[in-house]
Amino acid sequence: MARSFEAGQAVRVRDDYPPGHIRTPVFIRGKRGVITRDFGEHDNPEITTYELEGPQKTLYVVRFRQIDVWPDYAGSKGDTLDIDIFEHWLEPA
Amino acid sequence: MTDATSSGGHGHIHRESGPPQPDDKVHSYYQILGIALQELLIEKGIVSADEVRQMIERRDAITPARGAKIVARAWTDGDFKARLLADGNAGAAELDCPMTYTELVAVENTPKAHNVIVCTLCSCYPRELLGLPPSWYKSREYRARVVRDPRAVLKEFGTEIGDHVEIRVHDSTADIRYLVIPRRPAGTEGMTESELEDLVTRDSMIGVAEAKTPGK
Amino acid sequence: MRGPHDVGGLEAGPVDTTTHDMSFWEKQIDALHALVGDEKRGIVPKGQNRRYVEALGEDVYNTLNYYERWTATMSQQLLEKGILTRDEIDAKVKEIRDRLEATGELELGQGEAEKI
Incomplete structure (x- = not known):
């Protein structure tokens, strides 16, 4: 199911570990962040890498607070991490 | 020593000219395999030696000077900077640096925020603006650590970021490519755009260093 | 399931920050890879190489350097497609x-x- 999100919306990355080619790093799965930008529909690498045709997915930039990503984060509280993530890896938080 | 890449014969490891370099020696099976693939593909007419040579030249021609041109323009033209920050591809295209397939996001360093880019999964890099990535950008050490401990990694590059400055790491995982606009160094008010371009290093556009200070 | 490529956040040593020019061999592999993947040939379509790199397995991934990995995956794809x-x-x-x-x-x- 395609979901759409808006800039500023809180999201959580799916905490799933399916097989296959996935561009959502393991370290960010299950983490909460906020949508910052919407880049519209892009080819879904999970499909196109197998030379298959499939629907495009919306690509977002999601901003995470580093202290939410790494429990032992050593830097400043305001430090952030931006990652581009496809819509099907995100759910409302 | 013949130079087969320019004479159209077999694929070859030699440079176009100049004395042999230490890395001209072949050290591994996979290096031989790479030469073998090239020669076989040329023999079968799938690629030509000329095409390989032209592709190398085309890639060599893309250097960080392109990114530097964009940064220097952003430093000197506030309207351009605003357009670039809003739509990276459109901004880069204004300076004849079209992005292929990917979406450019320009991120600006300020007194309160310092940006640094990485691709933890492979080595996604704004090749159209910076050329081919340096080896450390592709290394496990950089990719593993800069997302988790950016200050320590930046220190290894000689870049100290104060605690009052927020660090923004950008992990390029899909179709976004980032370009850091470093802070314009002090004492550059009277400089022309092309003088400013010389201050903008590759590392400053990845975010592991600041732009050069004039005279240094 | 964490592939060998998915290294964000893992323990690792200091970064070797020295910059050296790419060797001619590396440039050749980079160029060859671009050519076999271009629209004319389409042997290694965009985005497919990553999947092959990920499938090299932990040992091979960590033993080979960057362009050696590309050489390994390119040879595999050329074999699979019956080109070589x-x-x-x-x-x-x-x-x-x-x-x-x-x-x-x-x-x-x-x-x-x-x-x-």
């Missing part, structure tokens, strides 16, 4: 080894000769 055969590749590798040996350009590292 294993026999052709093996024969060519031996031919090149002999040639480089004769010109003094071969300086194989430990354990490399056995792979040929």
Whole structure:
């Protein structure tokens, strides 16, 4: 199911570990962040890498607070991490 | 020593000219395999030696000077900077640096925020603006650590970021490519755009260093 | 399931920040890879190489350097698509080894000769 999100919306990355080619790093799965930008529909690498045709997915930039990503984060509280993530890896938080 | 890449014969490891370099020696099976693939593909007419040579030249021609041109323009033209920050591809295209397939996001360093880019999964890099990535950008050490401990990694590059400055790491995982606009160094008010371009290093556009200070 | 490529946040040593020019061999592999993947040839379509790199397995991934990985995955794809055969590749590798040996350009590292 395609979901759409808006800039500023809180999201959580799916905490799933399916097989296959996935561009959502393991370290960010299950983490909460906020949508910052919407880049519209892009080819879904999970499909196109197998030379298959499939629907495009919306690509977002999601901003995470580093202290939410790494429990032992050593830097400043305001430090952030931006990652581009496809819509099907995100759910409302 | 013949130079087969320019004479159209077999694929070859030699440079176009100049004395042999230490890395001209072949050290591994996979290096031989790479030469073998090239020669076989040329023999079968799938690629030509000329095409390989032209592709190398085309890639060599893309250097960080392109990114530097964009940064220097952003430093000197506030309207351009605003357009670039809003739509990276459109901004880069204004300076004849079209992005292929990917979406450019320009991120600006300020007194309160310092940006640094990485691709933890492979080595996604704004090749159209910076050329081919340096080896450390592709290394496990950089990719593993800069997302988790950016200050320590930046220190290894000689870049100290104060605690009052927020660090923004950008992990390029899909179709976004980032370009850091470093802070314009002090004492550059009277400089022309092309003088400013010389201050903008590759590392400053990845975010592991600041732009050069004039005279240094 | 964490692939060998998915290293964000893992323990690792200091970054070797020295910059060296890419070797001509690296540039050749980069160029060859771009050519076999271009629209004219389409042998290694955009985005497919990553999947092959990920599938190299932990050992191979961590042993090979960046362009050696690309060489490994390119050979695999050329084999799979029937563009090259294993026999052709093996024969060519031996031919090149002999040639480089004769010109003094071969300086194989430990354990490399056995792979040929």
